[in-house]
Amino acid sequence: MEPKVLTGEHFINGDIACAEGAIAAGCTFFGAYPITPATEVAERMAERLPDLGGTFIQMEDEIAAITSILGAAWTGAKTMTATSGPGFSLMMETVGLAVVTETPCVVVNVQRGGPSTGLPTMGAQADMMQARWGSHGDYEIIALSPSSPQEMFDLTIEAFNLSETYRVPVFIMSDEVVGHMSEKVVIPQASKIRTVSRPRPSGRKDRFKPYQPGPNGVPPMPAIGDGYNVHVTGLTHDEQGYPVMSVDTQKEMMARLLGKIRNNLHDIIRTQSYLLSDADIVIVSYGVSARTSYTAVDELRSMGIRAGLFRLITVWPFPEDQIRELAKRVKGFVTVEINMGQISREVQRCAGSAVPSYLAGHSGGTVITPDAVIQLIKEVF
Amino acid sequence: MARAKRQTKAKSAPLEEIPKHPLEDLIRVERIPHIWCPGCGIGTVFSACLSAIKQTGIDYGKFSMVSGIGCSGRGAGYVRLDSFHTTHGRAIPFATGIKMADPSVNVIVFSGDGDLFAIGGNHFIHAARRNMDITVICINNFIYGMTGGQVAATTPHMAKSATTPYGNPDSPFNLPMLAIASGATYVARWTMIHSRDLTHAFVEAINHRGFSFIEVLSPCPINYARRNKIKTMDMVRQFQNNTIIKNHAAPSELDIDFQKGVVLGKFIDIDKPTPDEILVKMRDQRKNP
Amino acid sequence: MKYWREPLDTGDIDVVRGKVHIIKDRCKGCGYCIEFCPREVLGFSKEFNKKGYHPPMVVKSSECLNCHYCELLCPEFAIYTVADDVETEASV
Ligand SMILES: Cc1ncc(C[n+]2csc(CCOP(=O)(O)OP(=O)(O)O)c2C)c(N)n1
Ligand code: SF4
Ligand code: SF4
Ligand code: SF4
Numbered sequence: 001m002e003p004k005v006l007t008g009e010h011f012i013n014g015d016i017a018c019a020e021g022a023i024a025a026g027c028t029f030f031g032a033y034p035i036t037p038a039t040e041v042a043e044r045m046a047e048r049l050p051d052l053g054g055t056f057i058q059m060e061d062e063i064a065a066i067t068s069i070l071g072a073a074w075t076g077a078k079t080m081t082a083t084s085g086p087g088f089s090l091m092m093e094t095v096g097l098a099v100v101t102e103t104p105c106v107v108v109n110v111q112r113g114g115p116s117t118g119l120p121t122m123g124a125q126a127d128m129m130q131a132r133w134g135s136h137g138d139y140e141i142i143a144l145s146p147s148s149p150q151e152m153f154d155l156t157i158e159a160f161n162l163s164e165t166y167r168v169p170v171f172i173m174s175d176e177v178v179g180h181m182s183e184k185v186v187i188p189q190a191s192k193i194r195t196v197s198r199p200r201p202s203g204r205k206d207r208f209k210p211y212q213p214g215p216n217g218v219p220p221m222p223a224i225g226d227g228y229n230v231h232v233t234g235l236t237h238d239e240q241g242y243p244v245m246s247v248d249t250q251k252e253m254m255a256r257l258l259g260k261i262r263n264n265l266h267d268i269i270r271t272q273s274y275l276l277s278d279a280d281i282v283i284v285s286y287g288v289s290a291r292t293s294y295t296a297v298d299e300l301r302s303m304g305i306r307a308g309l310f311r312l313i314t315v316w317p318f319p320e321d322q323i324r325e326l327a328k329r330v331k332g333f334v335t336v337e338i339n340m341g342q343i344s345r346e347v348q349r350c351a352g353s354a355v356p357s358y359l360a361g362h363s364g365g366t367v368i369t370p371d372a373v374i375q376l377i378k379e380v381f
Numbered sequence: 382m383a384r385a386k387r388q389t390k391a392k393s394a395p396l397e398e399i400p401k402h403p404l405e406d407l408i409r410v411e412r413i414p415h416i417w418c419p420g421c422g423i424g425t426v427f428s429a430c431l432s433a434i435k436q437t438g439i440d441y442g443k444f445s446m447v448s449g450i451g452c453s454g455r456g457a458g459y460v461r462l463d464s465f466h467t468t469h470g471r472a473i474p475f476a477t478g479i480k481m482a483d484p485s486v487n488v489i490v491f492s493g494d495g496d497l498f499a500i501g502g503n504h505f506i507h508a509a510r511r512n513m514d515i516t517v518i519c520i521n522n523f524i525y526g527m528t529g530g531q532v533a534a535t536t537p538h539m540a541k542s543a544t545t546p547y548g549n550p551d552s553p554f555n556l557p558m559l560a561i562a563s564g565a566t567y568v569a570r571w572t573m574i575h576s577r578d579l580t581h582a583f584v585e586a587i588n589h590r591g592f593s594f595i596e597v598l599s600p601c602p603i604n605y606a607r608r609n610k611i612k613t614m615d616m617v618r619q620f621q622n623n624t625i626i627k628n629h630a631a632p633s634e635l636d637i638d639f640q641k642g643v644v645l646g647k648f649i650d651i652d653k654p655t656p657d658e659i660l661v662k663m664r665d666q667r668k669n670p
Numbered sequence: 671m672k673y674w675r676e677p678l679d680t681g682d683i684d685v686v687r688g689k690v691h692i693i694k695d696r697c698k699g700c701g702y703c704i705e706f707c708p709r710e711v712l713g714f715s716k717e718f719n720k721k722g723y724h725p726p727m728v729v730k731s732s733e734c735l736n737c738h739y740c741e742l743l744c745p746e747f748a749i750y751t752v753a754d755d756v757e758t759e760a761s762v
C-alpha cells in the first residue's frame with residue numbers, strides 16, 4: 001500500500017498531481033462524476049482513498065457530487081470534487097449553498113472548450129467568469145489557476161488551506177492542457193507540507209452561535225456529533241444559524257460573507273511578477289496561457305520591447321489594487337487567456353481609461369502561441 | 382422586537398409554570414410556533430419522527446436531519462440536532478455525503494414529495510439502488526405547498542392545482558413501487574392520522590440497516606384541500622376510513638385511490654449490505670489480503 | 671432517555687386515567703385532538719389564545735385514558751397527557 005504523501009520525484013500529469021495534492025492536504029472524501037478532461041482526478045482518488053481510510057463515491061450527477069461533499073464536510077472531513085464545463089454549470093446552485101453555509105470544499109474545473117458539450121478533449125479558459133459569478137446572488141469565492149502539473153499539486157494543497165481558513169469553496173481553475181500535460185512533479189516530505197484545518201469551536205455548547213465570527217471574520221465550525229446541535233440553512237440566517245427574513249439580517253450576513261474575503265486579500269492573493277520593474281507593457285495571464293506569456297516576454301525583450309508578466313495565481317479575488325498600481329506607471333496591458341475576453345475585462349476595469357488594455361484571446365481548443373501575443377503587441381503599441 | 386417583548390413578559394410572571402411537552406428536548410423551542418399552517422399534517426408527522434428518535438434510545442448526538450426545500454423541508458429547522466436545510470431536491474446527496482464520511486451518524490431525510498420525487502427524483506432512485514443507509518421520510522401532500530399549490534409528481538389525475546386549473550392531465554407516481562423497484566430495503570406507507578403505526582415505522586426504519594423509505598400521506602389544507610373543495614377534516618377522515626392496512630402488499634396494489642381504498646403498511650423489509658459496510662470491508666481486505 | 675413513569679396498574683383499563691395538559695398559546699385550532707379523541711374528552715373553548723385561535727379544553731376529564739393520541743396528533747406540540755396518579759401538577 002502506498003503512503004499518504006508520495007514523497008519524491010514523479011513524472012505525472014496535472015490531474016494526477018491534483019489528486020496527490022488533495023491527499024497530501026488531508027482530503028478524505030471525494031464525490032465524483034466522470035467528465036473529460038477531469039476524469040483522471042476521480043480515478044486517482046478512487047484508487048488511493050480507500051487505502052488511506054477515506055471515501056470515494058461516484059454520484060449520479062455533478063449536482064449530487066458537489067452536494068455530497070458539502071454533507072461530508074460537515075462531518076469534519078476535507079472534501080473535493082472535480083469536473084469540467086458542463087458539470088461545473090450543474091454545480092453552480094450548490095456553490096451558493098457552500099458559500100452561505102460557509103462549508104469548506106475544493107472544486108476542480110479542468111476547463112475544456114465550450115459552450116455546451118463544446119470541445120471535450122481540448123482546452124480553454126472560458127469558465128473564469130462562471131467561477132466568479134456562476135451561482136446566484138452576491139458572493140465571494142477563491143479561485144486559483146495552476147500553470148503546471150507541479151502547481152496542480154502545490155495549489156491544490158493551497159486551495160484546501162484557504163478553504164479551511166475562510167470556510168469558503170475554493171476553485172482550482174485548471175484546463176485540459178495542464179490537466180493532461182505530464183511533467184516532473186516534486187512531492188516534498190510530509191513534514192514539509194503545510195496543511196491547515198478549519199477552526200473548531202470550544203466552550204459552552206448550549207450558548208454556541210455557529211455563525212458568530214472569529215478574529216478573521218470566520219466562525220469556528222463544529223462537526224456533526226460534536227454536541228453543538230447546529231442548524232445550517234441556505235436561507236438568510238442570523239448568528240444562531242436560524243432563518244431570519246429581514247433586510248437587516250441579510251445586510252449583516254452579506255457584509256460578513258463578503259468581508260471575510262475582502263478584508264483578507266493580503267493573505268489570499270498570490271501573484272507572480274516577471275521583469276515587471278521596468279516594464280512598459282504588462283502581460284497579464286494565468287494557467288496554461290502564462291506559459292505562453294513567459295516566452296512572449298523573453299522574445300519581446302530580445303527585440304528591445306520592455307515587456308513584463310503579471311501572473312495571476314489567485315484569479316479570484318482579483319488583484320485589483322496591483323493592477324491599479326501598475327496602471328499608474330505602464331503604457332498598457334495585454335491579457336493572454338483562452339477565451340474571448342473574461343479576465344481582460346477585469347484588467348480593463350482596473351486599469352481605467354487612461355491606459356489601453358487589450359486581449360490576446362482565443363476561442364479555445366488550443367493554446368495561444370507566443371507569436372500571436374508578440375504580433376498583437378507590435379500592432380497596438 | 383416581538384421576541385424581546387415575550388421574554389420580558391415571561392420574566393414578570395414567574396409563577397405561571399409553563400408545562401413541558403415530552404418532546405421538548407428535541408424541539409428548537411425558541412423557533413416555535415413553526416411556519417406550518419393550521420391543520421397542516423407536516424407537524425404531526427414531524428412530531429412522530431421526534432417520538433421515534435426518542436424511542437430508539439440512540440444518543441441524540443448520533444443523529445442528523447437533512448431537509449430539502451418546501452414546507453416539509455422546514456423540518457430540519459425545528460429539531461434540536463445537527464440539522465441541514467439544503468437546496469431544492471438535494472437532501473439525499475447531502476445525506477449520502479454525511480453517511481459515507483461518518484457511518485456512525487443516523488441520517489434522517491425529512492422532505493416533501495416535490496422535493497424528493499420531482500427535482501430530486503434521480504437522487505432518490507440512486508440512493509435506493511445503492512441501499513444507502515439513510516431514512517427517507519416523504520410528506521406526500523399531493524402538491525407543491527410552499528410555492529402556492531402547483532401540480533406535483535404525486536398530484537392525483539385530474540386534480541386541480543394552480544398550474545392545472547382544468548385538472549391534472551398526468552398520473553401520479555406510485556411511490557412505494559418506485560422505491561421497491563429502485564432497490565430500497567425498507568418501504569412503508571402510512572398517513573399522518575396513523576401516528577402510532579407511523580412512529581413505529583420510523584423506529585423500524587431508523588434501526589433498519591440500509592435505505593428505508595416511508596411515505597406519509599398528509600393534508601395541505603391551504604393549497605390542496607381548499608382548491609379541490611375538500612374539507613381538511615374530511616380528508617383526514619378519509620385517511621382513517623378509506624385505507625386498508627395490508628403488510629407486504631404487492632407494489633402494483635399501491636396506487637393511491639381513495640374510492641378503492643389506499644393500501645397502507647410495511648411492504649418490504651429485507652437485509653442487504655450497505656455501501657458504508659462494504660467500504661469498510663474493502664479497506665480491510667486491502668490491508669490484509 | 672426519559673420515559674413517563676408507567677403506572678403500576680397498566681392493563682387494568684378501568685383504573686388508568688390521564689391528565690391533559692394544553693399549552694394554549696401554541697395551539698392553531700385545527701381540532702384534530704378534539705375530533706379524534708376516542709373518549710370525547712376535549713372540546714373547543716370559547717376563549718381565544720394569543721394567536722387568535724380557540725384552543726381545546728377538557729370537557730370530560732374523567733374519561734381520559736391517557737392514550738396519548740391527542741398528543742401524537744397535535745401538529746403544534748400544544749397538548750400532551752400524563753398518567754393522573756403520577757402527575758401532581760394541576761391540569762392547565
Ligand atoms: C431550484 C429551485 N427551484 C424551485 C424552487 C421553488 N420551490 C420551493 S419549494 C418548492 C416545492 C416544494 O414542494 P414539496 O417538496 O412537495 O414540499 P411542500 O411544500 O409541499 O411540503 C419549489 C418548487 C426552489 N426553491 N429551488
Ligand atoms: S401550504 Fe400546505 S403544506 Fe405548506 S404549511 Fe401550509 S398547509 Fe402545510
Ligand atoms: S389521551 Fe386519549 S383519551 Fe385522553 S384526551 Fe388525549 S386522546 Fe383523549
Ligand atoms: S391538535 Fe393541537 S393545534 Fe390542533 S386543536 Fe388540538 S391542541 Fe390545538
Ligand SMILES: [Mg+2]
Pocket residue numbers: 451493494495520521522523524525526533
Ligand atoms: Mg408537497
